[in-house]
Amino acid sequence: MFARVKDFLYRHRRKFVIGGAIIGGVAVLSRYAEFKLLEWHDQQTRILMEKQKKRQHYENTHRTANATVLSLSLNMKEVISKELDADILLQAVREQPQHKHSIWEQLKIVGFSRAISTVYIASLVASAVRVQLMLLAGYTFGDVIQSCHAGAPISQTLQQKYLSVLHYLVEKGIPKLTSQVTQAVTHIVTGLPLGRPLTLSQLEAIFQEIKLILAGENSSQDDLYERKITKLEPWSRYVFEAPVPPEGDSGEDRILYNMLIETDDIIDSEDFSTVVDTLIQHGFNHLLDRMADFYPLPKSQQGFCGSNENWVDNVSRDILPNVSTSEVDSFPLTQITPTHSTSFSNNSSLPVAKLVPLLSGVVHGALSPTPGQLLQKILTVDKLDSLGANVYEAFALPFGQ
Numbered sequence: 142m143f144a145r146v147k148d149f150l151y152r153h154r155r156k157f158v159i160g161g162a163i164i165g166g167v168a169v170l171s172r173y174a175e176f177k178l179l180e181w182h183d184q185q186t187r188i189l190m191e192k193q194k195k196r197q198h199y200e201n202t203h204r205t206a207n208a209t210v211l212s213l214s215l216n217m218k219e220v221i222s223k224e225l226d227a228d229i230l231l232q233a234v235r236e237q238p239q240h241k242h243s244i245w246e247q248l249k250i251v252g253f254s255r256a257i258s259t260v261y262i263a264s265l266v267a268s269a270v271r272v273q274l275m276l277l278a279g280y281t282f283g284d285v286i287q288s289c290h291a292g293a294p295i296s297q298t299l300q301q302k303y304l305s306v307l308h309y310l311v312e313k314g315i316p317k318l319t320s321q322v323t324q325a326v327t328h329i330v331t332g333l334p335l336g337r338p339l340t341l342s343q344l345e346a347i348f349q350e351i352k353l354i355l356a357g358e359n360s361s362q363d364d365l366y367e368r369k370i371t372k373l374e375p376w377s378r379y380v381f382e383a384p385v386p387p388e389g390d391s392g393e394d395r396i397l398y399n400m401l402i403e404t405d406d407i408i409d410s411e412d413f414s415t416v417v418d419t420l421i422q423h424g425f426n427h428l429l430d431r432m433a434d435f436y437p438l439p440k441s442q443q444g445f446c447g448s449n450e451n452w453v454d455n456v457s458r459d460i461l462p463n464v465s466t467s468e469v470d471s472f473p474l475t476q477i478t479p480t481h482s483t484s485f486s487n488n489s490s491l492p493v494a495k496l497v498p499l500l501s502g503v504v505h506g507a508l509s510p511t512p513g514q515l516l517q518k519i520l521t522v523d524k525l526d527s528l529g530a531n532v533y534e535a536f537a538l539p540f541g542q
């Protein structure tokens with residue numbers, strides 16, 4: 142009996158040996174797996190925490206960028222009001238009534254330029270600030286997640302030096318941009334009679350034409366060349382001066398130089414240009430919405446239609462649209478009671494002379510940090526967020542790569 146069992150065992154011993162190995166193997170493996178599992182779990186937790194930290198870091202940067210743009214709103218307003226001074230012209234109208242015709246012609250250009258500059262400046266500042274802060278955040282990401290350092294730490298001094306570039310944007314860039322906008326506006330608007338009624342879509346067409354010139358797209362070149370009108374891009378022209386390579390090959394100056402070169406590349410990229418363009422379009426839409434509020438409803442005004450025409454004729458004859466001159470600059474647009482807010486007919490129109498003070502005053506509301514205003518609207522555009530996120534991701538390399 143036992144002999145048979147022994148024999149059986151003998152004949153199958155290899156199987157038992159192998160079986161034992163398998164059983165032991167499973168035991169060993171599971172202990173190893175457990176270890177691996179723990180290790181994996183730790184790693185996941187670390188990645189998760191890192192992701193969370195990264196997400197927080199990104200969102201903080203986003204918030205800071207928002208706050209920076211809003212805090213620059215006052216500076217933007219000041220520079221626009223200084224470069225395109227409507228008050229001085231209004232005073233001149235009062236003091237030299239004999240020249241009111243030519244002064245109103247200037248006021249027309251200033252009014253249009255102020256509104257359009259506002260759109261361009263808000264769009265450029267919002268985009269440039271987002272790119273700069275996200276790039277800086279990407280660079281400092283390694284310092285934030287201390288465990289895995291990407292490179293040399295970015296000192297406070299270096300960060301400040303990098304951000305001080307924003308002074309250039311406000312002090313030099315905005316005036317430069319304003320002056321180019323004014324040239325394009327002058328080109329388009331000069332021949333527009335003050336008494337000419339404009340429908341909203343005609344006003345939009347004027348904006349579009351100015352936009353085309355500024356994009357360098359309507360190149361009836363001789364004409365533009367003669368008037369020295371150049372297209373706006375590259376955008377880096379307004380954001381900073383071309384960075385100068387430092388003497389040495391290392392140190393903070395070299396890092397700063399590299400950061401500026403990289404910023405320059407982004408700001409002159411097609412992606413950036415597309416984003417700014419989108420923001421500008423949003424800006425114009427907002428502007429037209431605000432203007433629409435002041436267009437009369439033809440139905441309710443039907444009875445006054447005749448006198449309305451008379452008024453327009455009188456304005457064009459007299460060039461004294463006294464009506465709203467006092468509103469220029471002294472009122473934020475929001476404080477003027479809109480005629481209505483919703484639908485209006487395509488045929489409803491306002492004379493240029495009435496539009497000028499409204500356009501001129503738009504800067505105050507548009508660049509105030511109040512929700513629903515142009516600057517806030519621009520900060521919510523998706524494309525701006527994607528641009529910022531892409532820049533952040535590109536520079537925030539994970540795990541010390």
Ligand SMILES: *[C@@H]1O[C@H](CO)[C@@H](O)[C@H](O)[C@H]1NC(C)=O
Pocket residue numbers: 200203204207517518520521
């Ligand atoms: C930035 O500002 C915009 C506009 O106010 C807002 O919609 C967005 O949520 C803000 N983002 C952050 C991260 O604060």
Ligand SMILES: *[C@@H]1O[C@H](CO)[C@@H](O)[C@H](O)[C@H]1NC(C)=O
Pocket residue numbers: 328329350354359361364
């Ligand atoms: C733009 O181009 C069209 C057609 O080439 C031309 O008629 C128009 O005058 C141009 N506008 C400006 C502002 O140059």
Ligand SMILES: *[C@@H]1O[C@H](CO)[C@@H](O)[C@H](O)[C@H]1NC(C)=O
Pocket residue numbers: 448451452455
């Ligand atoms: C326009 O001018 C005419 C004649 O000068 C005058 O009779 C009329 O009252 C004026 N209309 C308005 C709205 O000022």
Ligand SMILES: *[C@@H]1O[C@H](CO)[C@@H](O)[C@H](O)[C@H]1NC(C)=O
Pocket residue numbers: 235463
């Ligand atoms: C227009 O304004 C001037 C000065 O601001 C004033 O003297 C004149 O009376 C005004 N005219 C009308 C029709 O309100």
Ligand SMILES: *[C@@H]1O[C@H](CO)[C@@H](O)[C@H](O)[C@H]1NC(C)=O
Pocket residue numbers: 485486487488
């Ligand atoms: C305004 O014009 C557009 C196209 O020009 C047209 O589709 C729309 O129906 C018009 N609206 C009114 C109220 O006339």
Ligand SMILES: *[C@@H]1O[C@H](CO)[C@@H](O)[C@H](O)[C@H]1NC(C)=O
Pocket residue numbers: 439486488
């Ligand atoms: C708008 O103007 C066109 C012609 O200029 C006219 O046929 C149409 O009836 C007008 N529509 C309204 C709502 O006044």
